[in-house]
Amino acid sequence: xxxxxxxxxxxxxxxxxxxxxxxxxxxxxxxxxxxxxxxxxxxxxxxxxxxxxxxxxxxxxxxxxxxxxxxxxxxxxxxxxxxxxxxxxxxxxxxxxxxxxxxxxxxxxxxxxxxxxxxxxxxxxxxxxxxxxxxxxxxxxxxxxxxxxxxxxxxxxxxxxxxxxxxxxxxxxxxxxxxxxxxxxxxxxxxxxxxxxxxxxxxxxxxxxxxxxxxxxxxxxxxxxxxxxxxxxxxxxxxxxxxxxxxxxxxxxxxxxxxxxxxxxxxxxxxxxxxxxxxxxxxxxxxxxxxxxxxxxxxxxxxxxxxxxxxxxxxxxxxxxxxxxxxxxxxxxxxxxxxxxxxxxxxxxxxxxxxxxxxxxxxxxxxxxxxxxxxxxxxxxxxxxxxxxxxxxxxxxxxxxxxxxxxxxxxxxxxxxxxxxxxxxxxxxxxxxxxxxxxxxxxxxxxxxxxxxxxxxxxxxxxxxxxx
Amino acid sequence: xxxxxxxxxxxxxxxxxxxxxxxxxxxxxxxxxxxxxxxxxxxxxxxxxxxxxxxxxxxxxxxxxxxxxxxxxxxxxxxxxxxxxxxxxxxxxxxxxxxxxxxxxxxxxxxxxxxxxxxxxxxxxxxxxxxxxxxxxxxxxxxxxxxxxxxxxxxxxxxxxxxxxxxxxxxxxxxxxxxxxxxxxxxxxxxxxxxxxxxxxxxxxxxxxxxxxxxxxxxxxxxxxxxxxxxxxxxxxxxxxxxxxxxxxxxxxxxxxxxxxxxxxxxxxxxxxxxxxxxxxxxxxxxxxxxxxxxxxxxxxxxxxxxxxxxxxxxxxxxxxxxxxxxxxxxxxxxxxxxxxxxxxxxxxxxxxxxxxxxxxxxxxxxxxxxxxxxxxxxxxxxxxxxxxxxxxxxxxxxxxxxxxxxxxxxxxxxxxxxxxxxxxxxxxxxxxxxxxxxxxxxxxxxxxxxxxxxxxxxxxxxxxxxx
Numbered sequence: 018x019x020x021x022x023x024x025x026x027x028x029x030x031x032x033x034x035x036x037x038x039x040x041x042x043x044x045x046x047x048x049x050x051x052x053x054x055x056x057x058x059x060x061x062x063x064x065x066x067x068x069x070x071x072x073x074x075x076x077x078x079x080x081x082x083x084x085x086x087x088x089x090x091x092x093x094x095x096x097x098x099x100x101x102x103x104x105x106x107x108x109x110x111x112x113x114x115x116x117x118x119x120x121x122x123x124x125x126x127x128x129x130x131x132x133x134x135x136x137x138x139x140x141x142x143x144x145x146x147x148x149x150x151x152x153x154x155x156x157x158x159x160x161x162x163x164x165x166x167x168x169x170x171x172x173x174x175x176x177x178x179x180x181x182x183x184x185x186x187x188x189x190x191x192x193x194x195x196x197x198x199x200x201x202x203x204x205x206x207x208x209x210x211x212x213x214x215x216x217x218x219x220x221x222x223x224x225x226x227x228x229x230x231x232x233x234x235x236x237x238x239x240x241x242x243x244x245x246x247x248x249x250x251x252x253x254x255x256x257x258x259x260x261x262x263x264x265x266x267x268x269x270x271x272x273x274x275x276x277x278x279x280x281x282x283x284x285x286x287x288x289x290x291x292x293x294x295x296x297x298x299x300x301x302x303x304x305x306x307x308x309x310x311x312x313x314x315x316x317x318x319x320x321x322x323x324x325x326x327x328x329x330x331x332x333x334x335x336x337x338x339x340x341x342x343x344x345x346x347x348x349x350x351x352x353x354x355x356x357x358x359x360x361x362x363x364x365x366x367x368x369x370x371x372x373x374x375x376x377x378x379x380x381x382x383x384x385x386x387x388x389x390x391x392x393x394x395x396x397x398x399x400x401x402x403x404x405x406x407x408x409x410x411x412x413x414x415x416x417x418x419x420x421x422x423x424x425x426x427x428x429x430x431x432x433x434x435x436x437x438x439x440x441x442x443x444x445x446x447x448x449x450x451x452x453x454x455x456x457x458x459x460x461x462x463x464x465x466x467x468x469x470x471x472x473x474x475x476x477x478x479x480x481x482x483x484x485x
Numbered sequence: 486x487x488x489x490x491x492x493x494x495x496x497x498x499x500x501x502x503x504x505x506x507x508x509x510x511x512x513x514x515x516x517x518x519x520x521x522x523x524x525x526x527x528x529x530x531x532x533x534x535x536x537x538x539x540x541x542x543x544x545x546x547x548x549x550x551x552x553x554x555x556x557x558x559x560x561x562x563x564x565x566x567x568x569x570x571x572x573x574x575x576x577x578x579x580x581x582x583x584x585x586x587x588x589x590x591x592x593x594x595x596x597x598x599x600x601x602x603x604x605x606x607x608x609x610x611x612x613x614x615x616x617x618x619x620x621x622x623x624x625x626x627x628x629x630x631x632x633x634x635x636x637x638x639x640x641x642x643x644x645x646x647x648x649x650x651x652x653x654x655x656x657x658x659x660x661x662x663x664x665x666x667x668x669x670x671x672x673x674x675x676x677x678x679x680x681x682x683x684x685x686x687x688x689x690x691x692x693x694x695x696x697x698x699x700x701x702x703x704x705x706x707x708x709x710x711x712x713x714x715x716x717x718x719x720x721x722x723x724x725x726x727x728x729x730x731x732x733x734x735x736x737x738x739x740x741x742x743x744x745x746x747x748x749x750x751x752x753x754x755x756x757x758x759x760x761x762x763x764x765x766x767x768x769x770x771x772x773x774x775x776x777x778x779x780x781x782x783x784x785x786x787x788x789x790x791x792x793x794x795x796x797x798x799x800x801x802x803x804x805x806x807x808x809x810x811x812x813x814x815x816x817x818x819x820x821x822x823x824x825x826x827x828x829x830x831x832x833x834x835x836x837x838x839x840x841x842x843x844x845x846x847x848x849x850x851x852x853x854x855x856x857x858x859x860x861x862x863x864x865x866x867x868x869x870x871x872x873x874x875x876x877x878x879x880x881x882x883x884x885x886x887x888x889x890x891x892x893x894x895x896x897x898x899x900x901x902x903x904x905x906x907x908x909x910x911x912x913x914x915x916x917x918x919x920x921x922x923x924x925x926x927x928x929x930x931x932x933x934x935x936x937x938x939x940x941x942x943x944x945x946x947x948x949x950x951x952x953x
Contacts, residue, residue: 314838314863350821353822398783399783
């Protein structure tokens, strides 16, 4: 027992481990010189997430070396925290028996299912065959659910008590069950048929006098939110966000309690959703990180560039159709960049507001027509300001060429209004037909916008300069 | 007490309330005809977040009507869930006394501080003066912290026990304290000087035999992560994400336990961060929703459009400098759109990958030179493919004009490489100087890219066609 006078807090771990280059170099050196005791000492007090971060910054053989030094419990935790990419590589250097006994059996069922699903089919079957029947059945269940569903997010470990138990039985049973459960947030109450009946807070249980014959059904809370096992992870994430949940039970069609989803997995879903939309808006077609290989990075970026390229080629064809006018009136070419930039910018802005509104469920109940009308007003307002400016600019710097000023201003106004309305309409329409509205901020729509803008500009130009 | 045979789950609330247009219309009608009993009945079983959603879709007077029908406890909860915008308006229709007694006093301290900070200064002072001394002091403390710091996120309500208490005292004290705390996740252990010493899990406390003289210091866990009150909310959010936290205690420089941050507030921070980056990448300069007014929407969109416009004007000036060449060689104009689109796209892609890596803390320890080299390789790879295609396109569709093909290909390659390297360098440099790297995906950089691309294209064009 400690004395109170002791300055306890000096013994506490630092607030957060900050991986430094110096630390990494020290570990790398220790690996090269096989000073395993030193490595163990350096990482023994770290959180699995910190150790995972270290492994991600080491080469595969180095990471493997460090992984071998971990106790198997902590090794499994580290693997659960590791990047999918690195984990796959690390696992490929382990035997099926090692994976079964040192990884899968030590993990929570949701992480175990994730790891299994990443293994090649042959190895997956091998690992499965080495697990006991109960584990096999549990994991087969979990593997059957779609990755982006409540079933794909849940883990089977939870604390479950029955309505007709006394508080004393309840606590005894919980003690037994809680060995498998890292973090108990809520106790789920079921009937004898395992149908979800409600929840029991630890607080309430703690305050109940355990000596008496109080029953669970006298203490439990009937109101409980739950997810259906087939609900999409987006829906689940929205529920967590809206109701400030930390954990949510998952049931099947007949209200059987199957598992629970915890907030940490939901935070990952929220991040991934946001990242996906961001990548779409910035022209990246698959999830990449700057640490990926040159090949992966190129592949993720090429599709959008190709579409943009095709747009540029179409643009060239459009302009080529007006070669005669251009030779006559070279000034028309000066404003091609402006026309292109404006159409694209306005379109992306309009779409992005809708996409974000849909993602955040804050889109409200306005009708499509009201929405388009509003967008029209916004673009008229902004368009007028911009058109005024460009007209002034041309008057000042291009010898007050009013025909040119008129051409640029008129087409700019048309393009701004068109891009705004089009940019609002497309994501709403995509959403209606259950297609990801973020596609509207992607390459097809912006490229289409560019080409149409050019066409408008040159049609008006040829009319104004009387060469149509 | 219920009989087990009863089908309990039919009495449970539905999984999630889904606000429908029909429901809104029903409520609106009931408000118009003052059928208050009906309204109360419709919303009595709903979660505060659901009621807030309803209010957000009503007019201010309608919302005010419904708010008046809520019991004050639930009214405060609904206000806490409401959009800042709507909340401000609703509060402006309440007297200072109503705000003090029916809102602030019924709220958790973090929500109360948020609401207070949104009030006009005069009203804020009035409301403050109506609170008791303890509440005043608590709120003054919270208001002093920066909105984007751990202090700004924390609430003061938590369960705090002392090292030298017995389990029995501990439970008695907790019972008293827990009246203020909605959700107990962890019990914080302090010494007599209120210095954070560790934490005690409810589970452990529950399993400890409360009859004995067991002390808190025999049960508690010394290892506890904590945030310093001045840490930024981004750092706090990263800690929650990395370590899968649900709650985190907040201390000051001398380890005094000040409050706790819960995951629901952190989820909001994560969302806001992601939204901010997304808005930057899609050209919106402030947080807007499609339900905002035309004026707000215009204002949020105009700045980026103006910068794009200035870019377009500079582009016009650049091209005007090559008017003679254009008259001679009008085909040069055909590829202006392609040149512009490519420079912009490659730049945004490169920046976005870095911005996302920085936001997710997955940027690794590569040196700047290694990173730029990699980016160079990626752009060489993608650039070669694109340049090959454009050369083929010009050969096929533009009478195999090799001079033109050479001009477009060469400038395209230079632009792609430049944009990629520049796009990688800028966000890293901004980050280094503690400026938000997402700025790199914003209008300045993309506009600069556009103008430089045009200049490169026309310089090479004039050299090739021998008119420089």
